[in-house]
Amino acid sequence: MEEIVRQVMAAVEKSGLVEIEVSARHVHLTQSDFEIIFGKGKTMTPKRDLSQPGQYLAAERVDIIGPKRKMTNVAVLGPVRKDTQVELSRSDCIALGVKAPLRESGDVAGSGQIRIEGPCGAIDIPQGVIVAHKHIHVPTEMAEKLGLHDKQRVSVEAITERPVVFKDVIIRVSDNFRFRMHVDFDEANGADISGFTLGKIIR
């Protein structure tokens, strides 16, 4: 059975179809911010692996506070990073009263501000809040097969009952990636993406 699934997925991927995953709001922390929030000398506790190798959902959770409201129990993703970053949907931004630019993950210069709180302390980040630009993680081998290259922009048609074509989707290529498209909850809800959903890559 597993072998059949593997073969089907290989055939699907060769056809330029990619699984679309939905990213909920989440926080990445530096080690030093993690220690302010969770205690001196503490380290992140992996709870569940994510689809991208080495990435995990942490057992620790935080509250995030904007001018309009607080959201509690927000996911922290590990491992720790060189910059603290909060990824929100546009509707999260509106609810919190926070301004955030549409950015690629890691590109935090001049991005939005927010307060992050946990059991041992809080930080006010002067930048780091972004709305994540939709993107596809492409393993190097798959990129070669499909003729895709890093930083390329493509369109992707979500195959759902409420179809949209996502334009301006960023291709990211690395040996370490698993082949997945990532959209946020606004993009997903507007296209009724839930459960296992495929998208067709259009050059």
Place this chain on the structure above:
Amino acid sequence: MEEIVRQVMAAVEKSGLVEIEVSARHVHLTQSDFEIIFGKGKTMTPKRDLSQPGQYLAAERVDIIGPKRKMTNVAVLGPVRKDTQVELSRSDCIALGVKAPLRESGDVAGSGQIRIEGPCGAIDIPQGVIVAHKHIHVPTEMAEKLGLHDKQRVSVEAITERPVVFKDVIIRVSDNFRFRMHVDFDEANGADISGFTLGKIIR
């Protein structure tokens, strides 16, 4: 100045560009449901005209209650209709714990259930909750100019910093319509549609 705006909009529309308006969650009521909620013999109070001729935002507001939570102060749109109908986004449905199909306005048979409450009473509707199918109101004259017909399905590219092509957009033609595309807040937020936004109709 008004004349210039009129001429620009006429040129824009002739190019197959349509203004995209965002519909927030709202409720349509029958006269009898209105009277249960707001009092025997009461009638709806127009507060502000909407873009479609004869349609208005009512001064009256309601609360809607699903299994998971309540949303207060929800807009009621007038005039009264032959069926009570609640239009929610998919994210509203998730927050409320309500199931609702993607439907055209007015097509409520077998749709979702919810409780609607106001100052004088409450109703539990056995059907009427829908997620509105994206659509374009096209005046008959404009439909002729653009070669569009009632019930046709088209695609529309939202011209924003976060572009998507909405597929399967329903064309509705009537002498009484003003030329406008309607999407809900999930669709709008996923495409960063806010303020004055145009979409390009693609056959």
